[in-house]
Amino acid sequence: MTIANCKLQIEEEAARKIPYGRQTVSEEDIQAVVDVLRGDWLTTGPTVERFERAFARYTRAAEAVAVSSGTAALHAAMFAIGIGPGDEVIVPAMTFAATANCVVFQGATPLFADVDPHTLLLGPAQAEARITPRTRAIAAVDYAGQPCDYAALRTLAIEHGLALVSDASHSLGACDGGSPVGSLADLSTFSLHAVKPITTGEGGMVTTNDPVLAERMRRFRNHGFTADHRQRARAGSWFYEMTELGYNYRLTDFQCALGLSQLPQLDARIARRREIAARYDRAFAQLPGVEPLGLRQGASHGRHLYVVRLDRDALGVDRDRVFQRMRRAGIGVGVHYIPVHLHPFYRRRFATAEGDCPVAEAAYDEILSLPIFPALTDRDVDWVIACLSAACGLATRKPSNP
Numbered sequence: 117m118t119i120a121n122c123k124l125q126i127e128e129e130a131a132r133k134i135p136y137g138r139q140t141v142s143e144e145d146i147q148a149v150v151d152v153l154r155g156d157w158l159t160t161g162p163t164v165e166r167f168e169r170a171f172a173r174y175t176r177a178a179e180a181v182a183v184s185s186g187t188a189a190l191h192a193a194m195f196a197i198g199i200g201p202g203d204e205v206i207v208p209a210m211t212f213a214a215t216a217n218c219v220v221f222q223g224a225t226p227l228f229a230d231v232d233p234h235t236l237l238l239g240p241a242q243a244e245a246r247i248t249p250r251t252r253a254i255a256a257v258d259y260a261g262q263p264c265d266y267a268a269l270r271t272l273a274i275e276h277g278l279a280l281v282s283d284a285s286h287s288l289g290a291c292d293g294g295s296p297v298g299s300l301a302d303l304s305t306f307s308l309h310a311v312k313p314i315t316t317g318e319g320g321m322v323t324t325n326d327p328v329l330a331e332r333m334r335r336f337r338n339h340g341f342t343a344d345h346r347q348r349a350r351a352g353s354w355f356y357e358m359t360e361l362g363y364n365y366r367l368t369d370f371q372c373a374l375g376l377s378q379l380p381q382l383d384a385r386i387a388r389r390r391e392i393a394a395r396y397d398r399a400f401a402q403l404p405g406v407e408p409l410g411l412r413q414g415a416s417h418g419r420h421l422y423v424v425r426l427d428r429d430a431l432g433v434d435r436d437r438v439f440q441r442m443r444r445a446g447i448g449v450g451v452h453y454i455p456v457h458l459h460p461f462y463r464r465r466f467a468t469a470e471g472d473c474p475v476a477e478a479a480y481d482e483i484l485s486l487p488i489f490p491a492l493t494d495r496d497v498d499w500v501i502a503c504l505s506a507a508c509g510l511a512t513r514k515p516s517n518p
């Protein structure tokens with residue numbers, strides 16, 4: 117290779133932009149959506165039910181209820197278990213704001229619990245520390261795609277008469293103790309947003325084994341009406357009543373066609389995510405100061421996010437500086453998440469403050485999410501590793517050639 121060629125290759129590498137996440141949509145997916153668009157039902161039709169049944173089968177839950185987003189799924193779950201004014205729900209500080217917002221939608225109070233320092237997951241000890249006589253539920257979050265210890269959380273929930281909700285937006289396809297996410301809590305909620313394990317563009321799902329809760333959520337997504345128009349058609353009647361205050365949280369048939377087509381590809385996608393994570397793990401074992409998050413015994417990880425903690429003392433450079441350097445190099449790094457209790461809304465409305473959840477707050481200063489998605493190539497991963505080493509001021513091994 118000539119020097120000019122070599123220089124060109126380096127410039128090409130540097131010009132490459134790598135996002136932190138990206139959807140995978142196949143030609144079959146597109147065809148499935150087009151087929152539904154040419155059919156009779158754009159919404160509230162048979163493809164919604166087919167997707168729900170396939171999703172329930174995959175997660176080994178009795179029921180799945182499709183809704184318009186992961187946030188709607190969380191809202192429907194809080195509605196179904198009867199959360200209302202005066203109630204409290206325990207929510208980990210390290211999550212996306214929607215996990216707590218859905219509690220506020222119902223006029224209740226989120227109680228922010230701290231997380232385990234190694235996994236950043238809500239554990240039974242952190243949840244128990246927040247329980248009061250007004251507490252009605254625990255909303256656990258499978259942060260980064262790793263399931264929480266649901267056996268232990270369930271024991272705690274039963275002991276205190278609490279409902280157990282899982283925000284499984286990151287962990288579709290993962291397992292705990294051999295059981296799939298979706299079957300581990302009273303209600304499990306999923307996001308089908310573009311960056312999530314499978315997507316319908318925007319969309320969500322709730323799984324449960326309780327048909328009464330499922331029926332309540334079906335009404336909730338449809339304005340609170342007792343019967344949808346197909347049930348009325350079957351009954352030959354125009355009559356419907358609004359028994360509860362519901363919303364329009366329906367998911368369309370063509371979105372469900374996309375989800376239905378994506379679901380069989382999920383396991384292969386997770387397998388690729390695990391290969392990428394293993395490649396990062398091997399590299400960072402050699403880089404002191406760059407620490408991947410800990411793994412839970414007995415859980416399989418969906419690898420939705422790949423999060424490292426950057427030890428400022430060991431590296432002599434802080435996360436914000438590394439973040440800027442990575443972005444400048446065209447690497448789409450992220451920070452997941454600002455602890456929810458530090459958002460101005462929560463400080464103002466619920467008087468939350470720094471110091472409420474010290475483990476989550478300390479993690480927030482150090483965490484960086486690196487690109488991970490099924491289409492990411494080994495060459496891309498090696499480039500991210502090389503850029504991160506350089507951004508941390510560490511001696512870098514040359515990125516391996518494709």
Ligand SMILES: *Cc1c(COP(=O)(O)O)cnc(C)c1O
Nearest residue numbers: 185186187212214285307308309
């Ligand atoms: C994405 C996400 C949500 C919200 O899902 P939307 O589909 O964007 O409404 C909720 N909780 C967590 C943990 C998420 O990552």
